Amino acid sequence: MNIEQAKKRINELREAIEYHNYKYYVEDQPEISDFDYDKLLRELEELEAKFPELITPDSPTQRVGGKPLEGFETVVHNVPMQSLSDVFNENELYEFDNRVKTALHSQEVEYVVELKIDGLSVSLEYENGTFIRGSTRGDGVIGEDVTQNLKTIKSIPLKLQEKIPYLEVRGEVFISRDNFIKLNEQREAMEEPLFANPRNAAAGSLRQLDPRVTAGRKLDIYIFNVQQVQGKNFNTHAESLEYLKNQGFKVSPTYNVFKDIKDVYGEILRLGESRGTLPFEIDGAVVKVNSLRQRDALGSTSKSPRWAVAFKFPAERKETVIKDIYVQVGRTGALTPNAILEPVRLAGTTVSRATLHNIDYIRQKDIRIGDTVIVQKAGDIIPEVVEVVKEKRKGGEKEFHMPTHCPVCGAEVLREEGEAVTRCTGIECPAQLMRNIIHFASRDAMNIEGLGPAIIEQLLEKDLIKGAADLYYLKFEDLVNMDRMGKKSAENLLNAIEKSKGNDLSRVLYAFGIRLIGQRAAKLLADHFGSIDRLVQANVEDLTQIHEIGDKMAQSVVNFFKQEQSKDTIEKLRRAGVNLQSLKKEAIKDNRFEGLTFVLTGTLTNYTRSEAANIIESFGGKVSGSVSKKTSYVLAGEEAGSKLDKANQLGVKVINEQEFQEMIK
Known part of the structure; x- marks a missing residue:
């Protein structure tokens, strides 16, 4: 295929993908299966990889951004993104109507009533029909450039149907109720803080420095206003929304026009009654003057437009x-x-x-x-x-x-x-099994490559495992017929499980997820007791003899090993041939770090923290979990936190990864 043929096919694929994005994410009427959609996208990705000079910013492949951003650039809004004045009852709504009619010297006013979606307000800018920039509201005058993150929202068109010179629209980014619940379930499983409400979830997701994180949050958007436009004229707000809809935007889901303020109030009550049945969260209704000419005449205060108000719904009790x-x-x-x-x-x-x-x-x-x-x-x-x-x-x-x-x-x-x-405290408790097995298989624990959450979920659903130890009893025929597995993947996973049997006892202890026992404590326990059997027999007094193991940690270990579920897991691991002994320490290469204590903080590029700790110990040094005056060096990677601050306070020497590599040559 030559470049002209590739260009033609790429354009066909882009048009088809964006069409199906619109049918699925805007109209909620998909015409093809996910499998067929993925085939189109995969073909486009392969062609763009072969002909990178044909990649454009509006290609569907650019919806998931590349490397994480260092920070957000600021954006000065040409049209201020003002907030609305609030009204809370029927009388205040009628007072707004009186102010509008008095200012216009007219009783002929039409109002548009829309849902007030509770999310994060953003601006989208298009030049010649192509999406060029998206920004947050910020303080109304200055916002943040979140273009890459907004591109991950598939209901935002990257290209409009009409190539008008310039268009700026305003919309509300939100997360649906179902996706909010799923997101919090995922965060709970990974022991991450839960979002308080969908609005916080949407705001936190849109302001991620890594666009790939945003892409995984399944955000959505409704467009509710034209901020600026060149090459097009509108007489009414309703007319502008119809135009935006025809250009591929997902516009306000409900907008009706009324001439009588009493009918406006009736519509507000109707929307309030429907709020529990909506797939997204709202906190009120928005009432806007429909005529754009009348809007210009009414103008704005320094904080809010005079031509619109937000009717806020009270929390129903x-x-x-x-x-x-x-x-x-x-x-x-x-x-x-x-x-x-x-x-x-x-x-x-x-x-x-x-x-x-x-x-x-x-x-x-x-x-x-x-x-x-x-x-x-x-x-x-x-x-x-x-x-x-x-x-x-x-x-x-x-x-x-x-x-x-x-x-x-x-x-x-x-x-x-x-x-x-x-x-x-049960390691085999069905209620927390998914999270326990994810941790058990993770890189710093048993490091079972290819065993991700999706595979674990299938294994549990098919009743192939009831606990982490059951992983070592899986057979090829159990795996090969699972979704998206196949012969090669099944073989690779079984090999990874088999390989993990040879891990050091410290990894097994960390994999158990014993409360308060992290990687460092697990290694101390493994080195001190040498075998799982000796550790199981230890009491609190025995455990606290180890430097860095305190009373709470010791009690947590004792409580864990006295559980019948823990004993059952250990026996299953033993029968499967999993190593439950501390492996001999790597021979000391030389004593260049003898008498020196290192603390590791942040993310290292070339090593995991465990690997760096092993290297230090192989040269006779010690690794500690906390910084003190006795610390010799703090090895700091990216995003180093409080340990780095403490090192600077105490005057402890801080080294980076390059300096560390020079020391171990």
């Missing part, structure tokens, strides 16, 4: 009764008490359960089984108990107590001092 309280076990082993309620209609849906967060929350609000309570939806999504109506108590209400054993697997539960969360 209802009274109901707690019939019972049950405990749910999350993917991290956290036990969360939940209330079973007398069913009540709330924000458009029937609510029969509500989260009670933790035992401290229950005690602070004095929540009891049988209480009459007020409930609302946090962020209009998660039902929660706000307060107890204590004057309605009859005396038969019962206090709730957290269980001493996991309701799912029966293992003991533990609440660390200073923590609000109570956790299950």
Whole structure:
């Protein structure tokens, strides 16, 4: 294929892919399967790889950005991105109508009513029909350039149907309710902080320095206003939205035109009733003057336009009764008490359960089984108990107590001092199995290459494994028929599992995910006891004899190994031939680091921290987890944190990776 043929085919593929993006992400009416779509995209990627000179910024392959950004450039908005004035009731809405009509000296005013989607406001700019820049609202005058991240949102057209000289539109980036719940489930599984609501999730996702992270968050957008346009004229706001829709934009999902302010209020009430049935979160409705000529006449204050207001919906609250309280076990082993309620209609849906967060929350609000309570939806999504109506108590209400054993697997539960969360300690607990196995197979643990979350999820769904140790009993025929596996992939995975059997005991201990035991502590335990059998027999006093192992860590180790599930896992690993001994330390090459203590911080380019620690120890040095006056060197990689700050405070010498390599030559 010559370059002219490639150019023709590339253009055909781009048009087809963008057409199917529009059908899927804007109209929600896909015409081809995901498999066929992926084939088109793969062919385009292969052609662009062969002919890189044909890659353009508006190609669908450019939707997922490359390397992470160092920071965001600032953008000065030519048209300020103002915020709207709020109204909270019918009277305030009528006052807005009076102000508009008085200022215009006219009773003939049309209003457009739209949903107020709760997300992050952005500006999109197009030159000659091509998307050139996207920015956040910022303070309304200066925002941040987030073009690469916005390109990952497939409902944003990279190319318009009409090549007008310039167009700037404003829209709201958001995350759907379903994707928000899935995102928090993923974060919980990886023990990352949860997002409080979809708006925070959208804002945090759009401001990621790595566009690949943004791409994985499944953000969406609705366009709701033309900020600037050249080569086109509009008379009304509704007309401009129709034009944008025809250009490939996903515009406000509901916008109706009304001449009477009473009808406007009726539409607001209707939208308020529908909020619980929408796939995304809203916090109100927006009322805008439809005529663009009248908008110009009304103008703006320094903060907000005079031609629009936001009608804010209050958080809907209802009274109901707690019939019972049950405990749910999350993917991290956290036990969360939940209330079973007398069913009540709330924000458009029937609510029969509500989260009670933790035992401290229950005690602070004095929540009891049988209480009459007020409930609302946090962020209009998660039902929660706000307060107890204590004057309605009859005396038969019962206090709730957290269980001493996991309701799912029966293992003991533990609440660390200073923590609000109570956790299950069972390594084989079905409720947290997915997260445990992901950790077990991770690079710093057993390092089983090719065993990612998607494969683990399939293994669990097909009932091929019930715990991490079962990985070592998988057979070729178990794997080869799994989705996206195939013969070669199955063989590679089995080889990786087999290879992991030879890991040092320290990796096995870290893979167990024992609370408070990280890589450093796992290595100390393995080196000191030499075998899993000796470690299992150790008590708290034995463990605290090891430097850096404190009382809490020691108690956590003892609690872990006394669990029947832990004993079962160890026996399965032993029968499978997994090494449960500390391997002999690498012979000392020379003593150049004798008497020196190193602390590692940040991300290294050429080594993992474990590899760097092994090198230091092979030259007679020691590696510590904390910086003190006795520290000889701090080896700092990228994004070094508090350890680097402490080293500078104490005057400890800091070296980079290049200096370290010179030292070990």
